[in-house]
Amino acid sequence: MVASTQTNGTALIELQGVTKVYGEGHAAMRALAGIDLRIEQGDFVAIMGHSGSGKSTCLNILGCLDSPTSGSYRFQGVEVSQLTRDQRARLRRYYLGFVFQGYNLLKRTTAIENVELPLIYRGVPARERHQIARRTLAAVGLEGWESHSPSELSGGQQQRVAIARAIIADPSVLMADEPTGNLDTARSEEIMDLLCRLNREAGITIVMVTHEADMAEYAKRIVHFKDGRIESDQQNGRTN
Amino acid sequence: MLWNTLLLALREIRRNVMRSFLTVLGIVIGVASVITMVTLGNGATQHVTAQIASMGSNLLMVTPGRRMGPGQQGMAPAFKGEDAQAIAREIGSVSAVAPVSTGAATAIFGNENWSTSVTGTTSEFIALRNMALHSGRNFTTSEAHAGAAVCIVGQTVREKLFGSQDPIGQRIRLGSLSFQVIGLLEAKGQSMGQDQDDLVIVPLRTFQRRISGNQDVRLIQVSIRDGASTEKAQQDIRLLLRDRRRLAAGEEDNFQVMDTKEISTMLTGATQVLTGLLGAVAAVSLVVGGIGIMNIMLVSVTERTREVGTRLAIGALEREVLLQFLVEAVALSSLGGLFGILLGLGASFGLKSVLQVPFVFDPGIAIIAFLFSAAVGVIFGYFPALKAARLDPIEALRHE
Ligand SMILES: Nc1ncnc2c1ncn2[C@@H]1O[C@H](COP(=O)(O)OP(=O)(O)OP(=O)(O)O)[C@@H](O)[C@H]1O
Numbered sequence A: 001m002v003a004s005t006q007t008n009g010t011a012l013i014e015l016q017g018v019t020k021v022y023g024e025g026h027a028a029m030r031a032l033a034g035i036d037l038r039i040e041q042g043d044f045v046a047i048m049g050h051s052g053s054g055k056s057t058c059l060n061i062l063g064c065l066d067s068p069t070s071g072s073y074r075f076q077g078v079e080v081s082q083l084t085r086d087q088r089a090r091l092r093r094y095y096l097g098f099v100f101q102g103y104n105l106l107k108r109t110t111a112i113e114n115v116e117l118p119l120i121y122r123g124v125p126a127r128e129r130h131q132i133a134r135r136t137l138a139a140v141g142l143e144g145w146e147s148h149s150p151s152e153l154s155g156g157q158q159q160r161v162a163i164a165r166a167i168i169a170d171p172s173v174l175m176a177d178e179p180t181g182n183l184d185t186a187r188s189e190e191i192m193d194l195l196c197r198l199n200r201e202a203g204i205t206i207v208m209v210t211h212e213a214d215m216a217e218y219a220k221r222i223v224h225f226k227d228g229r230i231e232s233d234q235q236n237g238r239t240n
Numbered sequence B: 001m002l003w004n005t006l007l008l009a010l011r012e013i014r015r016n017v018m019r020s021f022l023t024v025l026g027i028v029i030g031v032a033s034v035i036t037m038v039t040l041g042n043g044a045t046q047h048v049t050a051q052i053a054s055m056g057s058n059l060l061m062v063t064p065g066r067r068m069g070p071g072q073q074g075m076a077p078a079f080k081g082e083d084a085q086a087i088a089r090e091i092g093s094v095s096a097v098a099p100v101s102t103g104a105a106t107a108i109f110g111n112e113n114w115s116t117s118v119t120g121t122t123s124e125f126i127a128l129r130n131m132a133l134h135s136g137r138n139f140t141t142s143e144a145h146a147g148a149a150v151c152i153v154g155q156t157v158r159e160k161l162f163g164s165q166d167p168i169g170q171r172i173r174l175g176s177l178s179f180q181v182i183g184l185l186e187a188k189g190q191s192m193g194q195d196q197d198d199l200v201i202v203p204l205r206t207f208q209r210r211i212s213g214n215q216d217v218r219l220i221q222v223s224i225r226d227g228a229s230t231e232k233a234q235q236d237i238r239l240l241l242r243d244r245r246r247l248a249a250g251e252e253d254n255f256q257v258m259d260t261k262e263i264s265t266m267l268t269g270a271t272q273v274l275t276g277l278l279g280a281v282a283a284v285s286l287v288v289g290g291i292g293i294m295n296i297m298l299v300s301v302t303e304r305t306r307e308v309g310t311r312l313a314i315g316a317l318e319r320e321v322l323l324q325f326l327v328e329a330v331a332l333s334s335l336g337g338l339f340g341i342l343l344g345l346g347a348s349f350g351l352k353s354v355l356q357v358p359f360v361f362d363p364g365i366a367i368i369a370f371l372f373s374a375a376v377g378v379i380f381g382y383f384p385a386l387k388a389a390r391l392d393p394i395e396a397l398r399h400e
């Protein structure tokens, strides 16, 4: 009932008939075959589905890293396909945070330097940057690990550095591609608790791709992908 | 942002010190050789200029031949001793004239022998050249006229032949003739690798008869009376010599009358040609160095593809990524340039005593060399930087 009233306003994210085709001719591969999806501010969406069902492709489009082959993507009412490359970069810089499947931390670069990277591009002065980065690392439970480089951190710690980097600039949306993919159950639960807290306390909208039903259970809403289409889209019964 | 970019670039360079160093080696060598050449060249020029200035500004040098530069005198006939006499006699503003002929000879005294240079000239020569007698005396007019077998020796010749003995009054052999030593010159020291004390002076007539066997005079040195116009004297000598050499009205001079400024230009001309040539070599090595930088930057961009993807995903603009790699290339090449400048100055400083030229630091050339090496970074870093900036974020992130 709540969802029907919201459809009238401008959603944070709105996909309409989005398709994505890789390659051409015989080799063409239809990764997304018409996706309609609305995500409101403050939501916590888990995207599930088999391998190859188009989850990452969809997340990349939502993250303005990739453009749809056809269809419309509006972010806060703005048609993303009409933006230039630089405008999309600015959109990512000011509104989006990413947690990549393989962390993608800069090698031989300390945790704090990795975390403050988005602030560098926002032009935040060094002293302030260090303060915020320190605080953000503490928020993900990495106090005291500031000057360790990724090779000196465990997988879970690296993932938390990646999350700290994604949230340091207060994004509207956090995109996370299998944030618990490489972690054991205990670490995974820690990460999910962290994401829930960010969603609840900081009001960050979260879109998370995951394979694991256990992890999806943390989200408010679960979307199932199958062969490039949305198979099901349900509010999650569990309250958190 | 730029400051951050610079710090980032320096960190990247520090990360791989050895590779960075090898990358910029071409630029280091190029810049170092330019700096060395120019510094030594300037030193040589300054030295020559100072020496000629010390001869006095009222000095003229008359040489046969049209073209400038030693060894380029072409087929023009040499002067005769009479030409020098005519200049002394007929040009009112002249205070002293010395015809000069030089040749090599072995000087022998007892068991000692020493290859040296023999100068045949008149008694005016010593004063004209700013030399002085340490002991003994100059030629007399009658000795000059008669072509007497007397000589004046420099300090090096004295040391080699006589050791600690007093040379005055001794007899030495030059070629086939025995000469009496009547004078000893004051030491003048080294100049541009040349020992100015390694000479024997004999009367011109003696030189012509006994050593060269001809009447040729290759150089006439003239000094002008204080207060008289050098230009006027130059012109008078020119007309006199044209007449004596029977040049028709339309014919070019087949000799030159140079003042001190022209003399120093002639003497420094050679170093300038050399400097220019080595400058060209250095330019080539800068280009080679630039290609080295381009190569390593391309490798670096490929290695850091995922990093670029991450930065783009985080919201870096194309031009910010471009700037990052460009600054890195420029920082690398400028560091190479800086290193080259220091190396070049060090080398010049080390070579100054070997080559006996003063160390003259020219900040202008150091700045130019630095800017040049920075420019090499911009030019050769641009393509790799552009390659990084144009990467597709998704593909860059997937890069293994
Ligand atoms: N750059 C690409 N070029 C060609 N095909 C691609 C590309 N990216 C994805 N695909 C194809 O699109 C389909 C969807 O890929 P996607 O990465 O979205 O799947 P996924 O649901 O994230 O799978 P997984 O759970 O394994 O990560 C796959 O069949 C894949 O082969």
Ligand SMILES: [Mg+2]
Pocket (backbone or CB within 6 Å): A055, A056, A057, A177
């Ligand atoms: Mg995926």
